[in-house]
Amino acid sequence: MDSPLPDVRPPKDSAVARAQRGDLEAFEELYREHAGRVFALCVRMSGERGRAEELLQDVFIRVWERLDSFRGEASFGSWLHRLAVNVVLTAARTTRRREARVAPVEDLVAVEARETAWRSGAHVGDPGTRLDLERAIAALPPGARAAFVLHDVEGYSHVEIARMTGLAEGTIRAQLHRARKLLMEALG
């Protein structure tokens, strides 16, 4: 049984609350904290750096416009990330018919070179291997790429992805199978 949502708005002096009141400095704090994760999502979902930069801007414009709707039911990071996914998916729908994407390898090389912050230092791994995977993800067809990034990189469930994309769970699974098969073929 659903119960009324509790009012768990962020504390008045938090960066979120100050940004909700229109404080741009507070919004910059939020940007600095979350831009890296959002940009990683944008790069991987779009497959190209230039587009990812546009998407990053669109995401934070949208965050700014929607700040009033954040009530603290989830963490701000989770709320923002879901909003980012939605912005990226909506943009992808708009451009899907317009162009067939080819992996811009040089863009991803540049992205990799700029990586400076990692959430966990325990997963450094071999840079060459990571770059191969990033390139292969960028070369995937858009639908398969979205399913793979959201599920296998970002950790969303099939159900969550189905809700976010508006597609059936079976379609998400099929796209995921396709992405994994293509990646295994590409990576040898």
Added chain:
Amino acid sequence: MTTEHISFERMSDMADGLVGAADAVAVERHLSECAACRETYARLHRLLDRAASLPSRVEPPANAWASVRSRVAARPSGGVRTQRWLRAESWFARAAAAVLLVAGSSALTVLVLRSREAAPDTVTRAPAESAVAIPAAVRAVDDSYAGVVEELTTTLHAQRGSLAPSTIATIERTLRIIDEAIAEARRALAADPGNAALLDVLSANYEQKVQLLRRASELPART
């Protein structure tokens, strides 16, 4: 030993824990006996491990914040959603996006422009949905768009006579699709009221509707 290899799709589902217990036992038995499938399954797991260990952050260019700041500085934080429509994108592109947004969804149900009287209901209430079932957050989104949608719908209705029939048909078709998307989002929110992503989808659908109505209502003056 089972001679037939396991399909990749079944392995992929197995890796995600989506096969039943009995099927999982059968898959594992086959894997223990078939070197080829075992190798494929191991490669799949290596791929998934690598994907999960990709860096969660990629730092954007240093000047990206300046671009964001310049854009947000001209807009109020939250609330005043109607100002978003200053973006210079063609309304035809918006309409196409709206169509894609709900491609494959259920049958279309509402004609917004068919009658002036019907418009307010299509704006604020999904079919077969009682007011009691509407979560407060959804009502807030509904309310924030109701006024501007009603105003634009009335304006557009008054201008119908100056629009080409093919244009009216395009507008009506797109509005039907957007309204169905709104209704679907509201139904989903009724079942999952705390889902922020769904709330965002609902707002995005309303935004597309406002954009379309605004552009369409400006058409006579521009041609």
